[in-house]
Amino acid sequence: MSLSMYSSCVPVFVHYLKNLSVILKKGADYASEKKIDEKVLTGGRLFPDMFPLSRQVQIACDVAKGCGARLAGMEVPKYDDNEVTFDELQSRIEKTVIFLLALPEDKINGTEQKQIKLQAGPRELEFVGDFFLRNWALPNVFFHITTTYNILRHNGVAVGKMDFLG
Numbered sequence: 001m002s003l004s005m006y007s008s009c010v011p012v013f014v015h016y017l018k019n020l021s022v023i024l025k026k027g028a029d030y031a032s033e034k035k036i037d038e039k040v041l042t043g044g045r046l047f048p049d050m051f052p053l054s055r056q057v058q059i060a061c062d063v064a065k066g067c068g069a070r071l072a073g074m075e076v077p078k079y080d081d082n083e084v085t086f087d088e089l090q091s092r093i094e095k096t097v098i099f100l101l102a103l104p105e106d107k108i109n110g111t112e113q114k115q116i117k118l119q120a121g122p123r124e125l126e127f128v129g130d131f132f133l134r135n136w137a138l139p140n141v142f143f144h145i146t147t148t149y150n151i152l153r154h155n156g157v158a159v160g161k162m163d164f165l166g
Contacts, residue, residue: 013064028086060144067137072107
């Protein structure tokens with residue numbers, strides 16, 4: 001049995017977004033236990049020129065929903081990038097997962113050669129479907145989830161590899 005575009009996309013994104021949710025819960029619990037303003041963690045960065053944790057979560061969700069929508073030939077849902085608390089970030093993850101699970105499998109399968117165009121800052125990027133999924137979307141989601149993990153770990157939250165992997 002070969003891998004389908006859908007099985008390589010939606011279930012993978014859903015799995016890792018749910019793991020991200022667990023990681024954020026540990027961050028929220030840590031902030032509460034240590035009496036730290038949660039915005040210190042959600043605004044935390046690994047280096048001054050990097051995005052804060054909140055933006056890392058937003059981008060992970062944006063890339064996942066954008067990939068699914070583009071492959072399915074649907075409009076990418078727009079979310080306001082205004083989350084600053086753990087609860088708000090959890091809500092963003094939840095609505096992203098709900099959106100992904102509602103994508104029609106038959107609209108994503110067979111999109112290996114589909115032309116995909118997207119704007120990334122000032123650049124317009126062009127891909128074919130399988131390259132877009134494997135070499136753009138999946139690595140981007142993993143990068144931003146890993147960076148979220150690293151920001152929390154750097155700040156003392158007891159997260160480990162199994163939290164990332166699930």
